[in-house]
Amino acid sequence: MSSLPKPYRIGRPPVTAIVRRQIATVRGGEQNVRRCHLRGLSGKNGEEIAPRVRYGRRVASRIPDIDAGARQRLAARFGSDVERWFAELPGVLTAVAERWGFALGAAIPRGSVSAVFRARLADGRRAVLKVSPDRARLAFEATALGAWPTPHTPDVVALDEQLGALLIEAIEPGTPLDVSGAYPTEESVATLLSALHGSGVPNPSYPTLGQRVAYLFDSSAKLYDRSPNLTTLIPRTLYEQGRRLATRLASDAGPVVLLHGDLTPPNLLDGGAARGLVAIDPAPCLGDAAFDLVDLILWQVDDLDAIHERTRRIAAAAGLDAERLLGWCIAFASMIAMELASQGDAHNRRLQALLHLASQAYTA
Numbered sequence: 001m002s003s004l005p006k007p008y009r010i011g012r013p014p015v016t017a018i019v020r021r022q023i024a025t026v027r028g029g030e031q032n033v034r035r036c037h038l039r040g041l042s043g044k045n046g047e048e049i050a051p052r053v054r055y056g057r058r059v060a061s062r063i064p065d066i067d068a069g070a071r072q073r074l075a076a077r078f079g080s081d082v083e084r085w086f087a088e089l090p091g092v093l094t095a096v097a098e099r100w101g102f103a104l105g106a107a108i109p110r111g112s113v114s115a116v117f118r119a120r121l122a123d124g125r126r127a128v129l130k131v132s133p134d135r136a137r138l139a140f141e142a143t144a145l146g147a148w149p150t151p152h153t154p155d156v157v158a159l160d161e162q163l164g165a166l167l168i169e170a171i172e173p174g175t176p177l178d179v180s181g182a183y184p185t186e187e188s189v190a191t192l193l194s195a196l197h198g199s200g201v202p203n204p205s206y207p208t209l210g211q212r213v214a215y216l217f218d219s220s221a222k223l224y225d226r227s228p229n230l231t232t233l234i235p236r237t238l239y240e241q242g243r244r245l246a247t248r249l250a251s252d253a254g255p256v257v258l259l260h261g262d263l264t265p266p267n268l269l270d271g272g273a274a275r276g277l278v279a280i281d282p283a284p285c286l287g288d289a290a291f292d293l294v295d296l297i298l299w300q301v302d303d304l305d306a307i308h309e310r311t312r313r314i315a316a317a318a319g320l321d322a323e324r325l326l327g328w329c330i331a332f333a334s335m336i337a338m339e340l341a342s343q344g345d346a347h348n349r350r351l352q353a354l355l356h357l358a359s360q361a362y363t364a
């Protein structure tokens with residue numbers, strides 16, 4: 001459930017003021033969170049595109065080239081209208097670099113909802129700038145990151161909700177798991193989970209896990225429209241059985257924690273020996289802790305026995321019910337199989353293992 005739209009717009013995102021307060025208290029006031037108030041920019045037909053930038057003194061840093069990949073990734077996500085947003089991007093980058101006093105570095109060639117850049121703050125610290133046409137999503141992300149008083153998420157440096165710009169601490173070395181290909185130890189996963197679930201405040205303004213489940217199954221089902229042949233490999237009945245099981249698990253009574261909501265390998269960075277795993281890019285929601293482990297358990301695994309063994313070991317390390325964790329994996333196996341298949345992933349054994357696991361939804 002990695003590359004698909006996420007329910008950042010479910011419910012009303014908590015306001016930026018909360019972000020500022022939380023960051024100030026949580027980070028002991030160390031962070032300098034500032035917010036710009038800029039006027040809205042009108043498009044050709046008078047519609048709002050992005051806030052207008054008032055150009056002031058130019059920053060020393062050059063605006064980096066926007067890579068073609070970013071245009072493609074964001075167009076796939078937001079449609080061809082995103083070109084108008086790209087046309088405004090140099091002005092937005094100039095404005096936030098000047099106001100927040102950082103030098104822009106190279107673009108990071110990743111990210112499907114935002115353009116991501118390296119940055120260097122005035123005091124020498126490294127940071128990462130995310131700019132996105134989905135401004136509500138960035139504000140929501142900043143709120144969640146600010147609510148986690150743990151080194152296992154990056155600090156928020158500044159947010160401009162109107163410009164759709166979020167400046168966060170750069171994680172070092174910051175290699176995402178999908179790039180290193182290194183499977184984390186169960187101890188490091190348990191430490192991360194305990195930090196996220198144990199310290200996050202389950203503010204009722206976040207969406208519920210039931211809403212997240214509905215959103216994920218609805219959005220992934222669109223892959224059937226794009227690639228009708230998928231039904232041969234992953235019958236819709238199997239997919240819907242997974243949805244039923246996930247819906248049931250989400251509605252079970254039990255402890256509710258603040259979930260990361262999108263704990264996929266690309267969103268897990270290597271924070272170095274002392275810091276361990278660091279989770280970025282949350283889609284926070286409230287529900288059962290086991291949900292956050294599904295993508296990690298079903299990553300890089302080619303047979304059912306290995307899935308069972310991994311589930312047992314990680315559940316034991318994280319203090320979770322292995323049966324329930326396996327239930328979540330069964331529920332999402334067809335969706336993850338569909339993502340693999342639609343990306344042309346040729347790991348046939350992995351697909352077969354996922355489909356076999358998914359079929360257990362009929363009896364779970």
Ligand SMILES: Nc1ncnc2c1ncn2[C@@H]1O[C@H](COP(=O)(O)OP(=O)(O)OP(=O)(O)O)[C@@H](O)[C@H]1O
Nearest residue numbers: 108110111112113114116128154169170171174281
């Ligand atoms: N704080 C950070 N430190 C180091 N690298 C980062 C940081 N934040 C993001 N990155 C890099 O930028 C990439 C894209 O970031 P992110 O996942 O937040 O973007 P996104 O547009 O929300 O992506 P998507 O929705 O496709 O997952 C990450 O995979 C990582 O390589």
Ligand SMILES: [Mg+2]
Nearest residue numbers: 111266267281
């Ligand atoms: Mg991401």
